Amino acid sequence: xxxxxxxxxxxxxxxxxxxxxxxxxxxxxxxxxxxxxxxxxxxxxxxxxxxxxxxxxxxxxxxxxxxxxxxxxxxxxxxxxxxxxxxxxxxxxxxxxxxxxxxxxxxxxxxxxxxxxxxxxxxxxxxxxxxxxxxxxxxxxxxxxxxxxxxxxxxxxxxxxxxxxxxxxxxxxxxxxxxxxxxxxxxxxxxxxxxxxxxxxxxxxxxxxxxxxxxxxxxxxxxxxxxxxxxxxxxxxxxxxxxxxxxxxxxxxxxxxxxxxxxxxxxxxxxxxxxxxxxxxxxxxxxxxxxxxxxxxxxxxxxxxxxxxxxxxxxxxxxxxxxxxxxxxxxxxxxxxxxxxxxxxxxxxxxxxxxxxxxxxxxxxxxxxxxxxxxxxxxxxxxxxxxxxxxxxxxxxxxxxxxxxxxxxxxxxxxxxxxxxxxxxxxxxxxxxxxxxxxx
Numbered sequence: 001x002x003x004x005x006x007x008x009x010x011x012x013x014x015x016x017x018x019x020x021x022x023x024x025x026x027x028x029x030x031x032x033x034x035x036x037x038x039x040x041x042x043x044x045x046x047x048x049x050x051x052x053x054x055x056x057x058x059x060x061x062x063x064x065x066x067x068x069x070x071x072x073x074x075x076x077x078x079x080x081x082x083x084x085x086x087x088x089x090x091x092x093x094x095x096x097x098x099x100x101x102x103x104x105x106x107x108x109x110x111x112x113x114x115x116x117x118x119x120x121x122x123x124x125x126x127x128x129x130x131x132x133x134x135x136x137x138x139x140x141x142x143x144x145x146x147x148x149x150x151x152x153x154x155x156x157x158x159x160x161x162x163x164x165x166x167x168x169x170x171x172x173x174x175x176x177x178x179x180x181x182x183x184x185x186x187x188x189x190x191x192x193x194x195x196x197x198x199x200x201x202x203x204x205x206x207x208x209x210x211x212x213x214x215x216x217x218x219x220x221x222x223x224x225x226x227x228x229x230x231x232x233x234x235x236x237x238x239x240x241x242x243x244x245x246x247x248x249x250x251x252x253x254x255x256x257x258x259x260x261x262x263x264x265x266x267x268x269x270x271x272x273x274x275x276x277x278x279x280x281x282x283x284x285x286x287x288x289x290x291x292x293x294x295x296x297x298x299x300x301x302x303x304x305x306x307x308x309x310x311x312x313x314x315x316x317x318x319x320x321x322x323x324x325x326x327x328x329x330x331x332x333x334x335x336x337x338x339x340x341x342x343x344x345x346x347x348x349x350x351x352x353x354x355x356x357x358x359x360x361x362x363x364x365x366x367x368x369x370x371x372x373x374x375x376x377x378x379x380x381x382x383x384x385x386x387x388x389x390x391x392x393x394x395x396x397x398x399x400x401x402x403x404x405x406x407x408x409x410x411x412x413x414x415x416x417x418x419x420x421x422x423x424x425x426x427x428x429x430x431x432x433x434x435x436x437x438x439x440x
Contacts (some may be wrong), residue, residue, distance in 0.1 A: 010077055027260045027413045028123045037405035038416055042423055043219035044399040049350040056327050057084060061169070061183070061190045061341075063329040063344060064090050066358075068173065068207045069123065070098060074140060077123035078113055083347045088166065090175060091138040100168035100177045101142050105131040106170035106384045112138075123241060129163070130364045131340035138163055160355040172199040174329075194263040198331070200307025206339060206360040210377045213356045216388050217234055218395035220328060220345035221418060225324065226387045227330055227343060228269065228414035230257055236390050237383060259313035260413055267328035269415045270311055273319020273335055287379075292372035292378040295319070296337035299372070301362040322415065324420060338362060339373075341380070351395055357384065373422055 028035050042048050044055065064079050076091035087103035089112065099173040105112045110133040115122045129138040129147060137146040142163035149155065161313050165180040169187035188196060216223055241330040259270040274295040287293040310333055311318040330343035346355040360376055408416045 007099065008221035013075050026409075027410050028416065029261075031262050031410075031413060033416055033420060038408050038419055039404050040222075040398055040406050041401075041404055042419060042421070042426070043221050044350050044395070045381050046324075048426060049347070050427055051424060051426045052345070053084060057081075057180045057347070057427040059184070060186050060327050060424070061178050062099070062327075063325070063342075064088060064175045064177055066173055066209075066360075067092075067170060067175060068205075068209070070175075072125070074127055075123075076113065076127045076129075077246050078121045080121050080414065081346070083349070084179070084337075087111060088177060089129075089163075090168070090177075095141070095370065097141075098168060098170055098175055098422065099142065100175075102166060104164070105133065105136055106136055106163065107131065107134055107136045107147075109410070110134075111400055112163070120332045122254070131423070145361070152319065159214065163179075171196070172201070173203050173228070186305055191325070192263050192266065194261070195266050195268075195309075195325065196331075197309030198307070198323065199209060200309050200339075201333065202303050202306075202307070203304065203338040203340065203360070208361040209375065210359045210373075211383070212381060214388070215348065216355045216391065217351065218250035218352055218353065218388075219351060219393040219398075220347045221422065222391045222394055223353065223355060223388065224324070224328065224330070224343075224345050224418060225412070227413045228267065228324060228418065230271065231409060231411045232390070236386050256411055259315050261312055262414075267324040267417055268312065269322050269414060270313050270315045270318060271320050273338075274319045275317035275319045275335070286375065288369040289371050290380075291368070291377040294376065294383060296334050296339050296376050297361075297369070297372040299339045300336060300368075301369070303362065306336070324418070326418075339376070351399055355379065355384075355388065 042052070050135040062081075066079060066113040069075070069077055070090070070092040071098060073092050077090060077137075079088040079090065081088060089099065089101045089103040091101070092098050098426045101113075103112050104110070108129055111118050112129055112131055113122060113124075114120070114132075127140075128142070129142075131137070135146070136144070139145045142165060144158055144161035148154065167180070167183050169176055169178075171187050171191055178187075225333075246303045257269045257271045261268045261270075274293075284293075291298045310321050320332045321331075321366065323333075324333065328345045331417070332341040332343070334340065339359065339361045341360070344354075346354040346356070348354055359373075359380060360372045364373060
């Protein structure tokens with residue numbers, strides 16, 4: 001599905017007057033999505049989960065990390081995709097190229113790069129990749145460089161000993177891999193032209209990084225859904241917002257979002273964030289003290305510009321873009337506060353997943369700026385804890401299977417779109433299998 005409507009065309013398709021705010025029931029129909037109940041069996045069914053791993057995660061470009069994590073030649077990090085049974089090694093070579101390999105030695109299959117716990121992810125720097133078991137070594141391009149007691153082996157061929165390479169490409173400083181032997185499309189084609197415009201945003205200037213990594217008791221899509229709508233905000237986050245603010249109505253931004261876009265399998269919502277309206281709670285005492293809040297430091301650092309990719313809907317009083325890059329990456333850009341976040345949702349089972357968020361700021365110049373950043377980090381963490389608690393309860397009810405139809409409102413259009421895309425990929429896989437069975 002590709003929705004590429006300019007503002008006039010999109011508003012006309014949605015029945016929106018340019019001088020009015022969007023009305024209920026317009027976005028879902030404008031994007032050509034059904035308005036009926038949605039099945040959420042895809043979020044707890046073990047058989048669907050097994051097919052989803054192949055149809056979605058083994059056939060899509062998957063985000064691994066930022067080039068900022070590979071500051072110079074020889075720096076590396078690993079990514080453990082346990083649910084797919086693979087360990088990924090991402091490294092910057094002597095030629096400055098970023099590459100990805102399966103993290104397995106060609107000798108006896110030992111994990112190549114690990115520290116105290118071979119199941120834990122690691123990072124560091126090296127001149128060569130050396131196996132801890134028998135000492136085989138590889139250069140930074142994955143080629144074999146040393147075999148201990150090589151004369152004891154039989155007919156070793158150097159070209160057969162290279163580390164198994166994985167397709168790896170970089171876009172806007174974001175590193176992606178694709179586990180297919182031959183990817184069906186390049187990363188840039190997968191990202192598409194509209195999301196691709198984000199490349200002009202100065203991500204590279206925001207290298208101060210804070211990380212949270214936690215297990216969550218819900219299917220990965222259920223938490224991703226929570227970050228694709230603000231319909232829940234007055235209830236889940238009532239203590240973080242003005243509890244007297246009206247909870248419904250399209251004029252009650254940020255509780256209702258003014259703009260959504262769909263670009264193929266990718267999505268975006270845009271809101272006013274801190275500029276939305278007076279219903280946003282006034283700063284808490286600690287926010288005033290540190291000059292910072294959930295929305296970021298009040299004194300935004302200078303950057304070289306924001307590019308031409310943000311706020312594609314041209315929302316007045318723009319405060320936030322949340323870009324959902326299929327399948328499991330969110331990039332949230334906070335208006336003119338000049339900071340951003342990434343969210344990753346990695347399955348660990350039908351009813352569980354691993355949630356990773358990274359917050360990026362311009363490096364602080366002094367202690368005051370550092371404390372302001374950390375106050376924002378703590379505020380975001382509190383919101384995330386509230387969301388994960390809510391989806392934990394939701395998963396417990398969903399997996400009972402007592403119903404198979406759930407009702408999504410127009411403000412939940414992006415959640416509806418995600419489930420449709422995932423279901424479509426799984427349907428395609430199952431159709432391929434059925435076709436292969438008929439041919440057999």
